[in-house]
Amino acid sequence: MTTHLSRRTLLGLAGAGAGAYLLSACSGDDKSSDPNAPQTINWWHIQNTDPLLPVWAAIANEYKTAHTNVTFDIQPLENEAFKAKLTTVTQAGDPPDLFQSWGGGVLKQQVDAGLVKDLTDDVKPWIGGLLPAAIEPYTIDGKIYGVPFDIGMVGFWYNKDLFTRAGITAVPTTWTGVLDAVRKLKAAGITPIALAGKDKWPAHFYWSYLAMRIGGKDALQKAVTDKNFDSPDLVAAGDRLKELVDLQPFQKGFLGASYSSPDGQAATMGNGGAAMELMGQWAPATQATSSTSKKGIGDKLGFFPFPAVDGGKGAATEVFGGGNGFAVGKNAPGATVDFLKFLLSADNQRTATKTGAVLPTVKEAASAITDPNAKTVADTLASYTGFQLYLDQAYAPALGSQINDSVAELIAGNKSPAQVVKDITQVAKTV
Template sequence: MTAHLSRRTLLGLVGAGAGAYLLSACSDDESGDPDGPQTINWWHIQNTEPMLPVWAAMAQEYQGAHSNVTVKIQPLENEAFKAKLTTATQAGDPPDLFQSWGGGVLRQQVDAGLVKDLTDDVRPWIGGLLPAALQPFTIDERIYGVPFDVGMVGFWYNKDLFARAGITAMPTSWAGVLDVVRKLKAAGIVPIALAGKDKWPGHFYWAYLAMRIGGLGALQQAAKDKNFDTPDFVAAGERLKELVDLQPFQKGFLGAEYGSPDGQAATIGNGGAAMELMGQWAPSVQASSSTSKKGLGDKLGFFPFPAVDGGKGSAAEVFGGGNGFAVGKDAPAATVDFLKSLLTADSQRRAAKTGAVLPTVKEAAPAISDPNSKIVAENLANATGFQLYLDQAYPPAVGQQVNDSVAELIAGNKSPAQVVKDVTQVAKSQ
C-alpha cells in the first residue's frame, strides 16, 4: 500500500478548525523521579474485540520491561468516554494518556493548558508517520497528539442484500444512492442502519453533502466567517431530506446507539440492513456487535460517498479522520515513552493485522490485510482533499450544534433552513 505518497499532498488540506471535549483523571507520579514508581492512567475507546486485548497486551509488555511503571487502562464506549472526559477536563484534571481526534477539540485543550506539547519529545521518531495523519494533531506548528489510525467515512454495504435487490453497480451520484434505497425498499430490505440517538453518525451525511455541493472551501469558509447560512449548506440539508423522506432507516433508529447489541453496527453485522455510512473502523465494530461475533466477512463491501450532480465538490475529496492519543499536563515521565512504544512499526503492524486500524506508521502499511481496509486505504491515497469530522474540526459548541440540528432534521423536526440558522447562531456566539 503506497498511501503515504499521496497522503502527503493532503498535509495542507486537512480541515482542522476548532472544537473540543475536555477530560479528567488523576495523574499518579508518586516520586517525580523518572526511575521511581509511576502510574499511567490510560483512557481509550477500543473497548471491544479486536483492539481491546491488543492494547492490554502492549501495556503488559511495557510494564514487563519497565518494573517501575504501572499502566491503568480504562476502556470506554465512545459516548461514555466523551462524557467522562468532559467532566475530567472541566475539573482541570485530564488523564495521563487519552483518546483524541485532534482538530478544534484538541485546540481547546491546548488553550486551556490541559495537554503536553509533545513536539520535542517525539521529534526523533515522528517522521515515520504519515504527514496527513499528523495534521489534526498539529496546532500552531506544534504537536500535541500522536495518531495511531487514519481513515475515511464511506458506505459499507451487504453484497448479498444488494444482489437480492438486483443492484449490480455501486452508485456514482447522490441520485444513484436514492435509487439504491428505492430498490432495496422494493425488495423488502431495510436500506440503511442509523444510530439516531448518538447523533454523530447522522452528521456524516450532512457534512459529506455540504462537501460535495460546496466543495472543501465552503466548509473552511463557513468556519472562518462563522456563517453556515448559505445556499450550499441549505442545499445539503435539502438533499439529506430527500433521503429521510424515503424512510430508509431501520425501525426504532431514533433511539438506536452505534455500538450497542441492537444498534447501528449490530444491525449491519446481523444482516438487518443493507448499508451504513461509517468510518474505517466499521467492519470490526460490526463484527464485535453482531450475534455471531464475526460480522459479514467477505459479504461486506465498501464504496466512497459519491458526487452530487451540479456540485462544486469532487468525489475524490474525503471526509474522516483518525484516532490518536494526547498526553495530560501532569502525566508521569514514562507516558511519552509508553506512547512511543504503541507507535513502533511492530506495534502498528499488530494493530493493522486486526483489521480495525489503518496504521499511521509508513513502515507498517503493508500489514493491512483486510480487503476492505485496503480499499479504504486506496481511496484515501487517491484523495485530493481531506476534511476532519465537523464535530471535531469546529469549536465544540459548533460541532455539537451540527450534530443536534442534523438529528432534528433527520427526525423531521427541523427544516434545512433552520439547521443552518441554528449552527450559525452558535458559531457567532463563540
C-alpha cells in the same frame, strides 16, 4: 466515532469487563523526575470492545513487564461516555495522563487551556515515520500535541448479497444513485440503511459529506471563518439529506439506536439486517464484534466512497474522516510519552492493523493491510484531493455538538434544512 486497531492475543484478558483492565493501579510518586521512581499512567480510551480492547491491555502489560516501576490504570469507555467524562475532568483542570484524541478544535481548546503537553521535542526522533496527513489534526500552531495511531475515511459499507437481491448491479456513483438504490432495496423488502440515531454523530456524516460535495470542502471552511453556515450550498446539503430521510430508509427504531449496542447500527449491519451504513474505516471490525456470530458478514461486505452530487462543486476525491490518536495530560508521568512511542512502534502498529480495525499511521506497518476493503479505503485515501476532519472534532466543541444536534433534528423530522443552518450559525457566532 469510532474507530477507530491492533489486536494481540489477550494474555488471558479477553472477555473480561473493564474492571479487569486496571493493571495494578497502585499509587506512587508519579510526578517524580526520577525515571526509576514508581509511576502510574492513567489511560483513557474508547476501544472498549473487541478487537482492540484486549490488544491495548496486552500492549500495556508488555510495557509494564519491561518497566517494573510503571503501572497502568486503564479506563476503556464508550465513545459518548468518554466525551462526557473527559469534559468533566478537563473543566476541573485534571485531564488523564494519556487519553483518546481526534485532534482538531477540541484539542486546540485543551491546548489553549494548558491541559496537554507539547510533544514536539519528545516525538521529534520518531514522528517522521508516521504519515504526515495523519499528524495534521494534532498539530496546533506548528507544534505537535497528540500522536495518531489510525487514519482513515468515512464511506459506504454495503452488503453485496442484499444489493444483488435488490437487483443493484453496480455501486452508486452519484447521490441520485444512492436514492435509487434505497428505493430498490425497499421494494425488495430490505432495510436500506442502518443508523444510530441516538448517538447523533453517525448522522452528521451524511450532512457533512453532502455539504462537501455540493459546496466543496472550502464551503465548510468559509462557514467557520465567516461564522455563517446559512448559505445556499449548506441549505442544499440539508435538502438533499431530507430527500433520503423522506424515503424512510433506516431500520425500525433507529432514533433510539446507538452505534455499538447489541441492537445498534453496527450489529444491524453485522447481522445482515440492513444493506448499507455510512461509517469510518473501523466499521468491518465493529460489525463483526457486535454481530451475533462475532464474525459479521465476511466477504459479503463491500465499500464505496461517498458519491458525487449532480451539479455540485465538490469533487468525489475530497474525503471526510480522520483518525484516532492520543494526547498527553499536563501532569502525566515521564513514562507516558515513552509508552506512547512503544504503542506506535511498527510491530505494535502491524498487530493493530491485522485486526482490521485500524489503518496504520506508521509507514512501515502499511504492509500489514491485508483486507481488500481496508486496501480500498487506503487507496482512496491515498488519492484524495482534499481532506475534512469530522466536524464535531474539527470545530470548537460547542459548534461540533450543535451540528450533531441539528442534523439529528433534521433526520427526526423536527427541523427544516433552513432552520438547521440557522441554529448552527447562532452557535458559530459565539465561539
